[in-house]
Structure formats: C-alpha cells, structure tokens
Amino acid sequence: MKLPSFMVLLGISLHNVTAVIHSLKYLYTASSQVPNFPEFVAVGLVDDAQIIYYDSNTQKAVRKQDWMNDAVDPEFWERETGKFQGLQQEIKVEIEIAKQRFGQTGGVHIMQLMYGCEWDDETEEVTGFKQYGYDGEDWLILDMKTNTWIASKQQAEITTNQWNNNRAELEYLKNYLNQVCPEWLKKYINYGRSSLMRTDRPSVSIHQKSSSSPISCFATGFYPNRAEMFWRKDGAEIHDDVEKGEILPNNDGTFQMNVDLKLPSSEDWTKYECVFQLSGDNNDIITPLDKTEIGINGGKTLKVAVLRPKPTTSSKQEEKEAKQLSQV
Incomplete structure (x- = not known):
C-alpha cells in the first residue's frame, strides 16, 4: 500500500460503464515527529466527497456536508469524536510497535488505516476492505474471502497471528464491512443525493x-x-x-x-x-x-x-x- 495511494482518487472508465459503484471509506493517518502536522487525522468520505473530519489538534469530529444534519442524530458527532479519540490512541500504539519491529528509535514515521465498503447499485454487490500501511508500504491487509489478516511485511507477522486468533473481532469486522457499512452508505446516498449525484462540468x-x-x-x-x-x-x-x-x-x-x-x-x-x-x-x-x-x-x-x-x-x-x- 503506497502512502499516496490513500489520497489518490481514481476515475472509472465511462466507455462501457453505466452502473455506479458507490463507496463509504474512512482514512486515518497517524504520524510521529512530523512537524506542523497533527499527530492524527481522520477523514470520512462518501463517493470520495468528504463528510467527516477530525484531527488531534481540535479533538472534535465535524461535519463537512450540510445534508449530514438530516442523515444523523444530534449525538452522532459526540459518538464519532469519542471513536476517533480512541482510535487515535490505538494507532499511536501501532506506530510504536512497528518502530520496534523495524528497530527504529526515532525519525519521521507514518501509519495509515483505510477501511469501508463499495456498493454496485446495479448488481447490489458489496465489497468490504480494511488495510494498514506503514511508511508508504503495505503493512496489514484483511482478506475478505478468508476473513483473516495477511502480513505484507515479515515484521508484521506477529501482529497478524495475534489478530487472527481474535475470532470475535474478525466476525465483528466481517459483519460491519458486509452489512453495517453498506447500510450506512445507502443512507448517506439517499440524504446527500442532490449533492452527491450532481454533475459539475469542468x-x-x-x-x-x-x-x-x-x-x-x-x-x-x-x-x-x-x-x-x-x-x-x-x-x-x-x-x-x-x-x-x-x-x-x-x-x-x-x-x-x-x-x-x-x-x-x-x-x-x-x-x-x-x-x-x-x-x-x-x-x-x-x-x-x-x-x-x-x-x-x-x-x-x-x-x-x-x-x-x-x-x-x-x-x-x-x-x-x-x-x-x-x-x-
């Protein structure tokens, strides 16, 4: 997983494509010793349009689309803030673990987490995904077919073995990525239709x-x-x-x-x-x-x-x- 790949948004060929693949994804970036940059940033996107933003400086989840007020209850933002604060600490620990595995004591390091789902509005097919990257390389990838973690680096194998032994967490992820995530995605598309389904000519x-x-x-x-x-x-x-x-x-x-x-x-x-x-x-x-x-x-x-x-x-x-x- 190349570091820039999380931030690059790719288009879909229109020559023979009529169906639309919608997506809900969350991108988390945790950094160590990066000057003038928050230690943790979380972004939520629907069809690559930003809907939620949080960083470790503000310590608060904020909406990025007006229609989100109608899509969620008033307590949603407080819950999201708490979730991001917890994940901020979890990924900070994961950075330290990765540094130890590589024998690193200092310097600039970045870990990213990307997860979410895609939904084909024609075939109703749902595809979930979750993966970690460290310093611009693949680190851990969840194989949705086998519902197991795969280590992309030898240094990540210890973590992979530990996570694969937690069957309860794996079943939770499977249910979230295949059931809960697409339900939220369809809800967001319904409420944000006028914005998300608009066309702006270049x-x-x-x-x-x-x-x-x-x-x-x-x-x-x-x-x-x-x-x-x-x-x-x-x-x-x-x-x-x-x-x-x-x-x-x-x-x-x-x-x-x-x-x-x-x-x-x-x-x-x-x-x-x-x-x-x-x-x-x-x-x-x-x-x-x-x-x-x-x-x-x-x-x-x-x-x-x-x-x-x-x-x-x-x-x-x-x-x-x-x-x-x-x-x-």
Missing part, C-alpha cells in the same frame, strides 16, 4: 510547456470523479504516445485530471481533439487541437467550446438509477 484547456514537450489537455472543477479523458485522431481514440494522469481532488471538493500527447511539430494537428466525458452528463466536451492557439510556458490556452452528445449515456439507465436511490 474548465478544460490545452497547453504545452515548450515546443518539444507533450501537449497536455487539462480539466479541472468537475464532479463526480467518475470521468474519462482521452485523445482522438480523425475521430478514433488513440493510445500510442498518450499518457493519462490520475484523477486528483481540488480543495473545493471538485476534481482535476490531465492527459498528455506526444506529437511531432510536423504532424497535422488539426486531426486531433481532446475528449472529456463525465458520468451523469449527456454531452462529451470536445477540444480541437489548434497549434496557433496553444501558448508556451503558461501563455495563451485554448478553452473548451464544443459540446457533443455522449453516445454511451442511456436515459433509461439514469431513470433506473434514480428509482433505485429513491427506494434506499
């Missing part, structure tokens, strides 16, 4: 750092994070000399992504266009590549102005999704 631009650099198509400000972006030549999607970036979060809760294209200056650029697709939006955003409009080193950029119907969007499927949500 601002898209094309730019190039230098005449020899790849041409980058950049989209920012879109929501949800289920988006796809690619290059086409003469109307056909291309894969050669194309590098796609990950979907990343903006500070305002929206997302950004880019896709780069290596293209010789002698090539006929008018044959190329950048395509952006957003789940829930019926129109593709098409940006033709115009060599005369692309600035170098942060200069002039080409903005999106062409909208075309998205061929894979089905109005019947959208009606089905709305009906499913109304029954949650």
Whole structure:
C-alpha cells in the first residue's frame, strides 16, 4: 500500500460503464515527529466527497456536508469524536510497535488505516476492505474471502497471528464491512443525493510547456470523479504516445485530471481533439487541437467550446438509477 495511494482518487472508465459503484471509506493517518502536522487525522468520505473530519489538534469530529444534519442524530458527532479519540490512541500504539519491529528509535514515521465498503447499485454487490500501511508500504491487509489478516511485511507477522486468533473481532469486522457499512452508505446516498449525484462540468484547456514537450489537455472543477479523458485522431481514440494522469481532488471538493500527447511539430494537428466525458452528463466536451492557439510556458490556452452528445449515456439507465436511490 503506497502512502499516496490513500489520497489518490481514481476515475472509472465511462466507455462501457453505466452502473455506479458507490463507496463509504474512512482514512486515518497517524504520524510521529512530523512537524506542523497533527499527530492524527481522520477523514470520512462518501463517493470520495468528504463528510467527516477530525484531527488531534481540535479533538472534535465535524461535519463537512450540510445534508449530514438530516442523515444523523444530534449525538452522532459526540459518538464519532469519542471513536476517533480512541482510535487515535490505538494507532499511536501501532506506530510504536512497528518502530520496534523495524528497530527504529526515532525519525519521521507514518501509519495509515483505510477501511469501508463499495456498493454496485446495479448488481447490489458489496465489497468490504480494511488495510494498514506503514511508511508508504503495505503493512496489514484483511482478506475478505478468508476473513483473516495477511502480513505484507515479515515484521508484521506477529501482529497478524495475534489478530487472527481474535475470532470475535474478525466476525465483528466481517459483519460491519458486509452489512453495517453498506447500510450506512445507502443512507448517506439517499440524504446527500442532490449533492452527491450532481454533475459539475469542468474548465478544460490545452497547453504545452515548450515546443518539444507533450501537449497536455487539462480539466479541472468537475464532479463526480467518475470521468474519462482521452485523445482522438480523425475521430478514433488513440493510445500510442498518450499518457493519462490520475484523477486528483481540488480543495473545493471538485476534481482535476490531465492527459498528455506526444506529437511531432510536423504532424497535422488539426486531426486531433481532446475528449472529456463525465458520468451523469449527456454531452462529451470536445477540444480541437489548434497549434496557433496553444501558448508556451503558461501563455495563451485554448478553452473548451464544443459540446457533443455522449453516445454511451442511456436515459433509461439514469431513470433506473434514480428509482433505485429513491427506494434506499
């Protein structure tokens, strides 16, 4: 488990995907000797939208979405605060254990915990998950098929053996991840539908750092994070000399992504266009590549102005999704 992977939010290809996979996840980060950073941070997310935040400096769980007031009772925040305070101490102990296992006496160290569930609103399939990371590497992973912990490092095997002997805790985790978690997820989706199911169209631009650099198509400000972006030549999607970036979060809760294209200056650029697709939006955003409009080193950029119907969007499927949500 790479350390940055917990914070990277990935998109889902829209080419042949109509169902939506919803998720409820909690991310905990505990640190040792990291300057100007809380020793413990907890974040709860629904469909990668932050709903709860807590850190060791404030010692208080706070809501990040207005609709959460309707989804939970008034005592919910006090209970969450108590839960996070307890976990703060537990993970702090786990860091010290990991340090001892590696023979570490000081320095900067980080442990992360990620757990939650995903729910496919078409197949009703539920997938639970829980895993720990230490200093940017996998540490402990819960195998949902066998309901046992797996050590990713030799130093974690002692903990794995101890936790696997606690059958009561394992059964609790199995029930929570497969039953309780998806129930909360469906509840949150129902209350936060207007926010979580909204679509925000991005601002898209094309730019190039230098005449020899790849041409980058950049989209920012879109929501949800289920988006796809690619290059086409003469109307056909291309894969050669194309590098796609990950979907990343903006500070305002929206997302950004880019896709780069290596293209010789002698090539006929008018044959190329950048395509952006957003789940829930019926129109593709098409940006033709115009060599005369692309600035170098942060200069002039080409903005999106062409909208075309998205061929894979089905109005019947959208009606089905709305009906499913109304029954949650």
